[in-house]
Amino acid sequence: MTSFFGDIQKIAFEGVDSTNELAFRHYNPDEIIMGKPMRDHLRFSVAYWHSFAWEGGDPFGGPTFDRPWFGDEMALAKMKADVAFDMFKILGQPYFCFHDLDVRPEGSNYAENTCNLEEITEYFEGKMAETGTKLLWGTANMFSNRRYMSGASTNPDPEVFAFAAATVKSCMDATHRLNGENYVLWGGREGYETLLNTDLTRELDNMGRFLSMVVDYKHKIGFKGQILVEPKPQEPSKHQYDYDVATCHGFLQKYGLENEVKLNLEQGHAILAGHSFEHEIALAQSLGVLGSIDMNRNDYQSGWDTDQFPNNVPEVALAYYHILKGGGFTSGGTNFDAKLRRQSLDPVDLIASHAGAMDICARGLKAAAAMLEDGGLESALNDRYAGWSSAQTKDVMDGATLESLTNWVKEQDINPAPKSGKQERLENYVNRFV
Template sequence: MTDFFEGIAPVRFDPNATDDLSFRHYDADEMVMGKRLEDHLRFAVAWWHSFAWPGGDPFGGQTFERPWFADVAGDTMEAAKMKADAAFEMFAILGQPYFCFHDADIRPEGADFAENTSRLDEITDLIGMRMEAGGPKLLWGTANLFSHRRYMAGAATNPDPDVFAFAAATVKTCIDATQKLGGENYVLWGGREGYETLLNTDLTREREQAGRFLSMVVEYARKIGFDGTILIEPKPQEPTKHQYDYDVATVYGFLREYGLEGEVKVNIEQGHAILAGHSFEHELALAASLGILGSIDMNRNDYQSGWDTDQFPDNVPEVARAYYEVLRAGGFTTGGTNFDAKLRRQSLDPVDLIAAHVGAMDVCARGLKAAAALLASGELEAARDARYAGWDGSDLLSSDLGAIAARVEAEGINPAPRSGRQERLENVWNRYV
């Protein structure tokens, strides 16, 4: 064990609390629409931002001094074990039901693939023991196929087949680790899967490589009996200017091209939705309508900055819009709310990490409860149904242009525009948030 969070007590629900380390809105056992709030939200802590991120940004390096960042007694695995101990200490303080990780977050880079694998096995054995002792469950695992210099030209889409092979082998070990720890999903995040210039890029080859790579992932997961959900996380513009998983619509087209639309869903991040020029709720609603909504990364961007700042959510109306779409789609099954969010580089103290999650969990609880109340009222859904009521029982979509034209002429159809009532519906929304 460590003393990193020494003196910080487990967070409790107290709506009348005056401190910043109590939940005022997140009561895990509160019943909302017939389900416990914890079971709706399914919170997860991201291992990478909470324990592996050093506090840098595009213009400055490390600001955080964590004891596991140092090479403990010359043994990087000892540092990784210390980091794992600190993680489970924080999990005990927060009491969230899940966590998530990349392989590179939990084990140090080895000299070769074999050492990477042995280190992953060793650290996941330790994590498994911590989980058995009462720690949270694994929402999803994934492989970091973007940080190491071998992936500077991508992983699945790399022009070097040896890099493709190394990436495929790494994903195999990470699926094994996710299965071993009882993970409910496996995520693929393609930050480097795209080009920096067309002058050296073969788009046809790269798309075919990416499609086959994903097919291999699905085939292997099913072969070993992994019954969790395979997820792709749409990711635009950062760091490459074009990516094959740009947004939900792009991912769906890619899945359809390779016959994987029934096998793979999406993990949607708020910050990535904004970078793609969309809203979070748009991406969620589109994924739900296409039948591929799986899980979410909850964070926000700084709208005055031009990159993905991964800040903790603090905007209840914005969060409520997202959860309205999640609830309208039936809620999460294997998915959940992962805080892919990091402290500001000036927030140096361990207590800042706890407070950030406490505030974010309260914001999400408020947002979900507002969304649930509005959905239960039926006001927006009734307005939506009324707007499309003319299509009920219509045979237009099974007709043809000639028959439709004849009908318009025979019946003298001359439709008058109808109000979309947008401002009135916005007023309805604002009464709940």
């Protein structure tokens, strides 16, 4: 262990009556929920970038954190890894995630970047073997460097497109070497700021071409993980091509990738798109493209992506309700794409924030499982659509046309009366569990 976290011990489950801020009150990884351990439902992951690479800046102020590993040197990158895996031991979560830029020093060119990534990947192999922590997914940072100011796969400069493609190849190689269970692409700058200088058709076609090359390379190297795309609206571009679940699914269908690529959904991005997290999850389940989630929250008064740790049990419970209803995660999991507030300077803040978030998710999972087992929402859903299940309706609707339905309405003198949606009663029902 390094000295960064002092004498903080491994977080233990102490039950709901515990007042210890560094204990789990709800997250008991061995507790059986709907037939399997809680750890296997939640599949927690720590985001390397926010926890260890973020310096505490915001749109109006520079860094507030002063971590001993900040700097572009390999020795510091390895110190960062030592501290990260110390935290993983303390939390006991099974996974972590990273961008290439989070874990390696920035080189002067592609060759140096790749060499640095390969060196830290080898270092990770030892740390992962020592701790048992696994890689949920890897990805490439193709938005921070000024070369990506006009996007990566959608950039008007083919040299930037090629550099981005080479970078993704190196990151997929690292993810494959570390037995990552997914590989994620998210377009931090895949969008436009003005249509005055934007060729939408070219940019969308290039984005489709890029993703198709990723899928081809996955199969070429024998990577068994799932390729994921992460919807992200509005920020930082005026318009992002990967706006939400519906937009991404349409994109995947257009380029014939809907059977190869699924989605990694973030709560904060759902809010920025004007949706709830449960909406995005339920829609992705309906379309067959739910892969994994980034669990966080936004400040509803700020209007931008604040990436705070989750603390709203009803929101979390409804998210997991739809995940469980769809059969749960396969290769995906719950990644905490969340960061400390700029004023939360102490090392213990990193531990407490994650421990609290894990507890919130566990509490939400238990509520979601209880609702599913009780069956109240499913019963109400079945009642609402019961008319579609009757034998008569099925006979009428099979091969129906406007003419045949018109005849049915006339012959049966159909004059339907509206029925209550019972929304408030269903909201009261949910509140019984959360």
